[in-house]
Amino acid sequence: MTATPPRPGTYRRGLRFLLRRRATLARLAAWSVLETGQTFLLGLALARALDDGFLAGRQDIGLLWLGVAVLGVVAGAVGTARVYSAVAGLVEPLRDLLVRRVVERGVLDGDGAAVSRLTQQVEIARDTFAGLIMVSRSFVFTAAGALIGLFSLAPVLLLVVAPPLVAGLALFLGTLRPLSRGQERFLIADESVSARLALVCAGLRDVTAAGAEEPTARDAGTLIDRQYRAARTLAWWAVPRVLALGIGGQLPLLLLLVTAPWTLDRGVSPGALVGALAYVSQSLLPALRNLVHGLGAGGSRLVVVLRRLTSETGQQDSSLSELTREAWDPSAPALEATALTFAYGPGAEPVLDGLTLTVPQGGHLAVVGPSGIGKSTLAGLAAGLLVPGAGDIRVCGLPPRCEQAAAQRVLIPQEAYVFSGTLRDNLGYLRPDPVPDGELTRAATAIGLDTLLGRLGGFDAPLDPAALSAGERQLVALTRAYLSPAPLAVLDEATCHLDPAAEERAERAFAARPGGTLVVVAHRISSAHRADRILVMDGPRTVCGRHEELLVRSSLYRDLAGEWGEPAGPRPSQPALALGDTDRVDPVAGADLAGDGGHVIAHRAVGQMQAARDLGDRSASGGERQHP
Missing domain, CATH: 1.20.1560.10 (ABC transporter type 1, transmembrane domain)
Structure with a gap:
């Protein structure tokens, strides 16, 4: 080195x-x-x-x-x-x-x-x-x-x-110049030795169990020799x-x-x-x-x-x-990922593994999936907050961490940030110039901030973040993002504290922005229904398509749609259907009957496999079970 x-x-x-x-x-x-x-x-x-x-x-x-x-x-x-x-x-x-x-x-x-x-x-x-x-x-x-x-x-x-x-x-x-180089060379060598020794000391048991003492010692010795040579050169x-x-x-x-x-x-x-x-x-x-x-x-x-x-x-x-200095192509997709891979650490399992996705200009994408599957990770990569381990992601044809790409997108996280000051200051924070009152009013009406605006007494009213509810803070953050010049809006569960009607109003406002593109990390099935396309994040079984397609292609989406779409209150029992198969086993109309533990009831020959999720199985594994 x-x-x-x-x-x-x-x-x-x-x-x-x-x-x-x-x-x-x-x-x-x-x-x-x-x-x-x-x-x-x-x-x-x-x-x-x-x-x-x-x-x-x-x-x-x-x-x-x-x-x-x-x-x-x-x-x-x-x-x-x-x-x-x-x-x-x-x-x-x-x-x-x-x-x-x-x-x-x-x-x-x-x-x-x-x-x-x-x-x-x-x-x-x-x-x-x-x-x-x-x-x-x-x-x-x-x-x-x-x-x-x-x-x-x-x-x-x-x-x-x-x-x-x-x-x-x-x-x-x-x-002076060679002395500076020598000092940096010694510092790098010293840091390499420290990092390697920390790794070796933490895994001494594994090194011994694998019989890797000699190659480990040889590798560490090489780094120590390099440090010694750097120190000797520096001393000269x-x-x-x-x-x-x-x-x-x-x-x-x-x-x-x-x-x-x-x-x-x-x-x-x-x-x-x-x-x-x-x-x-x-x-x-x-x-x-x-x-x-x-x-x-x-x-x-x-x-x-x-x-x-x-x-x-x-x-x-x-x-x-x-x-x-790269040329910005206005016709490029608003968001494009190619073989995108990301893991939180060199030894961790990838959260995203080879994801390929295209969101066109003016598109509306909903991202769904279980908690921890990588939905917020994808939002962070699109916002330039995370760096992919492999593959590529582009915002309007540009790397997400460059200045032009940063001007093309806005991320609204789940925890909305509102600062002390006036409502006008908060709403116009992402605009380089003051926002006219008429535009502020239209944005507040479109997002659903008008009720809070009336209660506060106008845009110049002082705003105390602690006095606002979580939903009101989200409305302020959403209106701020709506007023930003960025065409791509990424809502990372940014409406989780709003009721379904307020959420629908805000999402439709973003989707209707002229030239606007919307990516929603959804927590209600209604958000997915409103989207042009839906990305179902399910590890290696991740798929993207329309609602009707995904009901056929993705068992996870069928499960999610069933869970999110269930009406409130207890579900009435349903009678079994008429006997119909040669094995004389009654199929059950729903696996959610009272007392049902989510088990699969076979309606085929003994020993054959039945897709659990097709019957509404809520098992955490999401796999398939065999009837004994």
Whole structure:
């Protein structure tokens, strides 16, 4: 396994992030200049205190210049205090941006690691980013102050200090990209080892029972070796960093001492030489050391963490952009699934297995089946909330997770969401522009919200979600979806708290929307009767057709139609039919007679099979029974 190299997009996004905050950067630079004043004054004040003061016998001048150095320290402290507030203006927006990305990904993808990313990785990125700004800014302005000071003392001193400093800095910068790759490679290898060991430890009994100790150990050993090689490679990259620090920070000190006779012969005063040593030892060397350790470890870690926080989101954004550029075919089916397969986990049985389905534009489909068979899963896949394990699903010819497809569909779940505010705010939430009162009134009348509207006192009345019944909340959510511009509406038992008449009114309103397509996860047989076609989800026996066809083709649908269609109250007994078959066994007109346990009564030769559901058998298995 190899780590993915840093994508240029990561750096481009970081650059755009900074450029959008030019005012904050300018304020940070201004306070950094004030902070750097102490660096410039340190060497200059020491040189003047020696040359013009103490070495010339003028202690007062020497003390005066030392006082100037102290003032520089005070000014630097003021600048440092203001620097922190400017850094916060860069760090906190980054944290807010990462939190939004993590939350969006957690909601959209059901990301189980979202809590860890919010509580740990985002804070790592925030703190590391703040540290990098501080050390990078400090090095840039400290180096500038020191080099300007050296030039003001004696230009020849700059010729001694600058070349090794530039060489060391170039060597260090050259290690950043491979160091970042090495850190990510090590992190991936470490995560692979942890994941494999967790899997092996949980299944040790199975490994032993199957005699798979050797291949399991060999597989784990391969991952551990890979982690070791990644750690070893990462450790080797510490050598160039130490070398860069030695060349850029410590070699200038040595060169100043070695070349002292030569520089003194060329007019460099003893005070200027001492000032140069102070510039290097007290300013350049600490700043370079902080840069090497901070940017070397923290910088590569920041790149890795940011890439891991945004990589899936970034890839998703990229894929969304690509998908958005696909041509949208208005004649494409509103919903189309091809060999669609989905399971809740790698070892779980598929909830959907090879489902193929087409819902044309303007169609009306009802989805029925027992609880847990996958009806809401299909709705989630159509809404882009779930990702299929295999096969394909399209909304108006587009992948359901792309932006154009998201604008073509609206999902109304069973638990209706209503927020505090006005009724107008709730109803117009899915519209980009304000909805005219006339359109609001027509939608409320079509869905059946007019009674609630009259009770509240108008669209601008405040809405308290807790004061509404479950059915009223569903009416608000249905009207909101009805007003949305999305032509495909998916009702996932969104009318379960309404009475049959209110449910029929809402469904007929959605079905009558111009160009609208309706998919209903039904919980009453009346919803299926109103649909053009019905999808009966029954595992491998899933079928789709019209009501009359399914009564013949699907025993499950006959059962469901019988259960949902039974009138309320006790059902009267029916007499047995006349004797009719050669075995002289009375067939029973209905298996729901008082005291009947749902057993099949044979009316064929002993030993033959009789379809249980044809006689109204309510057995959970739905299978067939043999009469002994």
